[in-house]
Amino acid sequence: MLYRKYLKMHIKSSFEYRLNTLFIAFSQTLITIGELLVVYLMFQRFDSVGNWGFYEALLMFGIVMTAFPIVECFFRGYDEFASLVKSGEVDRFLVRPVSIHYQILGSKIELSKIGRILVGIISSVIAIANLHISWSISKVIVLIASYICGICFVLGVFVIGAGISIYTIENLEFVNIFTYGSKQLANYPINIYNKWLTRLFTFVLPVACFNYLPLSYIMEIGSMPSWLYAISPLLGMLFVIPCFLFFNLSLKKYQSTGT
C-alpha cells in the first residue's frame, strides 16, 4: 500500500521533469543499442564462439538486458544506498516504524530505464523467433525462470554492494566489477571463458544459471542430465537469500556518520 504511494510519487515527479526523463531514457536506450551492436559486430566477424551462434548470444543478451534495467528501475535504492549512508539519511530510515527494505525500495524508482527494458525484451523476441526451438511447456517455464533468476541475481549483487557500503561509507568502484562485470560477461555463453572465470560465475556468482545452463536445456545440448540444466535457474534464485542476510547483518553494525 505504502509502496503504491511511493510509486505514484516517483511517477509524478518524473512527469514534472518530462524532458529530463525522456532525454535520459533516450541516452540510456542508445547505450543499450550500442552494446547490442557490439554483440552483432562480433558475430559478423566471427561466425560462432564455442558452438554458439549470434541468436543464442542474442537471447542471453536479451535475458540480462531485461533483468538488469528492471532491477535498476525498481530496486535502484540499493544501488544508491551508499549515498544514503554518507549523508546520514539512513538514521531517518531506522527510526521510522516501517521496515528499512520497504523504505529503500521506495527511496528511488527510475522510470528512465523503461527504454532499456524494451530493448532487452525486443532482443529476446527476435532471438526466439530466429532460433529453431521445439517448444514444450517445461521449456517455457525454464525460460521464464531464467528471467526471474536474472532479476534475483542482479538484485542480490546490488544488496551486497549496499551491505558493503555500510562499512566503507563511500561507494566503491570495485563493486562495479560484480555488477557491471557480470552484465558484460552474461552477454555471451559463460562456458567460453577460461575455467576459473566460468567456475567463479557459476558457483559463487550464479550468472550461468540464467545464461548458459538454462539455454543448454532449451537448445537440448550439453553433457549433463537435462533435469540439472532445467532446475539451474531455481538454484540461482537462492543466491538472493544470503545477500539479504549479509545486508541485515551489516546493518546491525551500522554506525551513523552524524549530521
Place this chain on the structure above:
Amino acid sequence: MKSYLGIFKMQFKSELQYRGKAISGVATQFFWGLLKIYLYLAFMSTATVTGFTISQMLSYIWLGQAFFAVSYINLPKNSAKEIVQGDVCYKFVKPLNLYNQWYFEYFGEKLASTILRCFPLIIIATIMPASIALQAPAGTIYFLLFFVSLIISLFLSVAISMLAVYLTLKTLMPKGALGIVNVVTGLLGGSYIPLPFMPQSVQNVLNYLPFRYISDLPFRIYSGSLDIKTSLIQIGLSLAWLLLLVLIGKLVMHSALKKTIVQGG
C-alpha cells in the same frame, strides 16, 4: 596563461589526493581487462583477423585499460553541479576565458588520474602469465610514436569532453548529455570493441573520425599493427582534429555563453 596553468596545477594536485579511489579503479580496470581478453581469446580461436594478431590484441586491451582515464569521456569534476545549480556564474565573472578555465581544470584532473592509474596496471599486466600478458612494443620508434600519439590523445579527449560540457550547458541534463557522448566515442573509438574487429567498410570511415584517436590509434601504433608511414599520417590527422575540435568548442561555448540563463542565485 599563467592563471590557466595555475588552474591546471590545482586540479592536478587535488586529484592526486584520491589515492584510495585510484587503487579501487586499478583493480576494476584490471578485472575488466581480464574479462575482455578471455572473451576475445575465445572468439579469436575460431578465426584469424587480418592485421590484428593475438599478441597485438593483448597489448591493445591492456593499454586500453591502463589509459582508460585518457579515453573515457567525463565532465570536469563539479562542473555538472556548477551548471545545474548556477555556481557557474563565478566562472563567468572571472576575467578569464570560460573554455580555457574548464579545459585546463579538466586537463589537470585527467593527467593526474592517468598517472596514478597507468603505472600499477602496466606493471601488473606485464607480470601476468605470458599467454595473456602485455607484450613489448614493436620497436623503439613505435614506442616513441605511441608516446607522442598518447599525449595528443590526452589533449583531444579533453577537447571532446568540452563538447559534452557544452551539451550540459545547453540542456542542463548532465547525465543524458554524457551518456550520448560516451556511447558515440566508445563505439566509434574502439573501447567498446577493438576497431580491427569491425567490418572493413566501417573501419574505412572510422579511420577519419576523431574518436579513434583517443584510444585506438596509440595502442595500434604500440603493437606495430600500423606501419610507420601510416602512423605518422594518422598522428598528423589527429593533430588536425585537435585544432578543429578546440576551435569548434570555443565557438559553441562562446555562443552558449550569450544565451545562458543562470539557475538560482
